[in-house]
Amino acid sequence: MSKRGYFTPAIVALVLASGGVAALGRNADSFSPPTLSDGTPDFRGIWQARTSAYLNIEGDPGGAKSVVVDPPDGKIPYRPDALKQRDKNFQNRASADPAKNCFQAGVPRTVFLPKPFQIVQSVGHLAIVYTEDHAYRIVLPSSIPHDDGIDFFMGDSRSRWEGNTLVVDVTDLGDQTWLDAAGNYHSDQLHVVERYTMLGPDTMRYEATMDDPTVYARPWTVRLLLYRDKTPGARIEEDECIDGEDGVWHHVPPTDPRALRRHDFKAELAAAAKSQ
């Protein structure tokens, strides 16, 4: 079911990609975003990427463009040994992809999944709530130092404003998350710097620079667009995987009737009596 759910957005992404690329240039920063009462740019809302980067950051021969903008060849600058590991990951992706276990996807993978996330903001507070596995990040100001020596699946985020751009410094990421579904990966030395810039009322440019000297020959950068979900009543749905009879965890959205378990006390007690 999750496969089918992921496939449709991929097609939509391919169609939309051609129109989105023009707006991605770095010199289109003239838009002044709305502000909170203290003048901080107001990024509140439900946002979602429309790209196939979640399948493969480097794009694919079928025509999906790489979201890697630096280096210019669109390839992640792996060290030679690390590239071998990536290829191994790709071969084993059906079972080795951590996301198959409904694990939180990490940064930056969570940002460009085909599921929306909500930026929650008030004066002095900022958090990002993702649909996928109800992961969230509490983004503290950079004046509070990073936690040291503890790894988290979603890392440890600190932010500052550079003009109207939100810059988030992410450390304490572990080595158990991947970058996409194609085996692109990082180690626990990964350091991510994200840059969020609103380009218009409903569009945001997302940039992330990945530095991980044990895996990459040099830092590299992805750039993509995020779009505001303007659907009336749009929400972040709960996404709690259910452990199935088949030994695999499944995303079952709360709108799927299979999410509901109607009580049947007679049957439960009868089964209980039988098993004793």
Place this chain on the structure above:
Amino acid sequence: MFPPRSRRPLRRQISCRTRREIRRVSKDSKLRRSAIGTVILSIALLSVWRATAQAPASSTPAASVSADKSSIPRLPDGHPDLQGLWHNDSGYQAMMKNMRSGKGLAVALADFHADGFPLPLPYLPEADRVREYRKLHDAYHDPEGHCHVPGVPRETEQPSSLMPFEIIQDEKYVVILYEYVHDVRIIPQDGSSHPKRYWAWDGDSRGHWEGDTFVVDVSNFNGRSWLDMEGNFVDENEHVVERYTLTSRDAIDYTALVEDPTVFTRPWTIHLTLTRNPAKDQIVYYDCHEGERDVQHYTQSEGNKANKHE
């Protein structure tokens, strides 16, 4: 029909959870020891902090809660400002009572309710038999043992003293970010109603203000949640009304009215005091499911096999 109480697998389940909790913060044994030390140190520090802090009275009936209107922080829209990091002080008190009575940390964390939890719950006869069976023979299936989100009101009521939650609030939403299993509730306060086809562990929460009290109506549950590790449960017909009242800068009076006509004979109410954490505290992400190294044994099929071996 049922074996004696001593055979229930409660302790084993707790030890699994404790191990997982420790794994989440550390990779090697040196760090692991320091993680345990941190937990113990946290309890000690919290005790010191508690002893020097004002202990708010928690016996005030919900209906008569009234805040000192001048002393509570407010947002520009005039509503009380609930933002910050909070924990269940009533649960903390119960945990410390258990600790002092000589129970181990794991049991103290798991095997109690705050005084504000009205045990025994008023079950219908058949539902009570289900509760008894689950308690004695089916503790394996407590969803929390599988890192599932606890549901409402368990997320707030359970011993969250060491696992606080952060509230972020604007004029449109009150968002509650729980440290425990990175559970999160985004509660709109726009007068919207519950959706039709939506069934979730945390249900669907819609909030509104009654004077200075934030009232949350929670419906659309998926029928899978337990209320504790002792077999207490609710089904898909659960409906909760939560009331959050800021009674001072550092205390929230919390009540949850729980009704479930297919499980209970009448509605019942939880009453707790939530206390603000010290300013330096922050959420420490709780990667529960991710830390489990034996995921395949946490599935229904393996669990059913395990139950048969009890």
